[in-house]
Amino acid sequence: MLVAALVLVLLAAGPAEAGTLLPERGGSPNADRIASLYTVVLVLAGLVFAGVTCALAFALWRYRERRNPVAAQIHGNTRLEIAWTLAATALIVFIAAFSLSKLGAIENADTAAASPAAVAAGVVAPGDGQALHIEVVGRQYVWMYRYPGGAYSYGEMVAPTGVTVKLDIVSVDVAHSWWIPKLGGKFDAIPGYVSHTWFRISRPGLYRGQCAELCGRNHANMLAQVRAVAPEEYAAWTRRQKRLIAEAEAARNRDAPSFASHGAG
Template sequence: MNKRVLSFFVIAFLTGCQMRVLNPKSDTADTLTNLIYLSFGIMMLVLIIVFVLFVYFLRKFREKGEAKFNIPPDEKENKWLEITWTIVPVLLLAILAVPTVKATYDLTSKVSGSAGGSKGDAMIVEVVGQQYNWKFTYENGKESYDELVLPVDQEVQFRLTSNDVIHSFWIPNLSGKIDVLPGKVTKLSFKPRVEGAYQGKCAEFCGAEHTLMRFETKVMSQESFENWVQEE
């Protein structure tokens, strides 16, 4: 019975996984995915080293024969060993921190337009999160609900706010999460580079019908986008 219940939840979980995080389709998503891979690589390196040392010491110092009745002598301090296991974590953190800080600065510059950011060339989309839908307003005043349409290879800057509670704007293939706050405008910028349809959602529990806070993002050619945005 337990196996059947476990299988049910596994199948239910897998069938609900339609949003792929590590499948970047924009410049911003590329940057974030590379950081995830870097941190995962560092984690796996540490895990492998610890596991190998664990197995080695387990075999070397296991109790056997008469040794199991002997009390081992106290180990004296080893300064070089202590220095090593102090410096190595610092180096690993530095390896992760440097690209993370650089990526954060670059992404912030894109939104603010500083340090060579592309704010002046970006298409502006106003986003309003509300219980329980998303409203998108384009530069010519056109509005759409729960459907975001973007041109490929065009920098897009989103100005996000909420009409009620805190939401979280997230398109896994195109960008990271950003909070959408009532009474405040937050900004997000990315350039989609592959045409297609991508699922977006609210990543912050915002009420009883939170599951309805999903939307579809359609990335199309510049010509197709211009035709769409001019349609009534």
């Protein structure tokens, strides 16, 4: 009864436990492939565990003292040993082949053409394999994002849907790790080194993550966030962002002489 009750509780809590046993999926194809790989390995591991547990329980029941007061002397079973050796070898080969078939697609960016809306909005040029490049810069304790054309933002990355987004991840101080679970695996930001990853989001939405490498006293506050929007909205946002940055820089340059003269006086 206790086991049945526990199973019912776990089933009822399924939606709330998303990502507990398996990586999150639903944001990007590479994240979905990672989750599929984990699912297959978890299922196979569960089957092996169940088989070993059943064999152990059978042996305990079959050779219990009441039925066999004199211990059975079993010196080996060649057929059984060959069978479980071949089964284990086949299992390892299958997991290796399945993993390698997924890893290539996980590591290499999606080469599918951008959506017509992205091309029409000028996010990428027409043609297959076009991608948007965004630089991710880690610093204590905030993420900075640099976009093509000079726009940049802090804390939140804005990305278009229907476009393969390639990320160049760097750090300007200590080791960080950029991780948005629904968009794929985590990638380290190491000073003096550039890490690469990618994602492709099909629907607008908000995807949250954080720095996954202890980087100092305020590490817990170094959150990461990607806001996926329609391509035309992304194009409008980058234009507005570049205008605001230009206005801020013009104001700073305009005020700089007055500060200098004030200091000289």
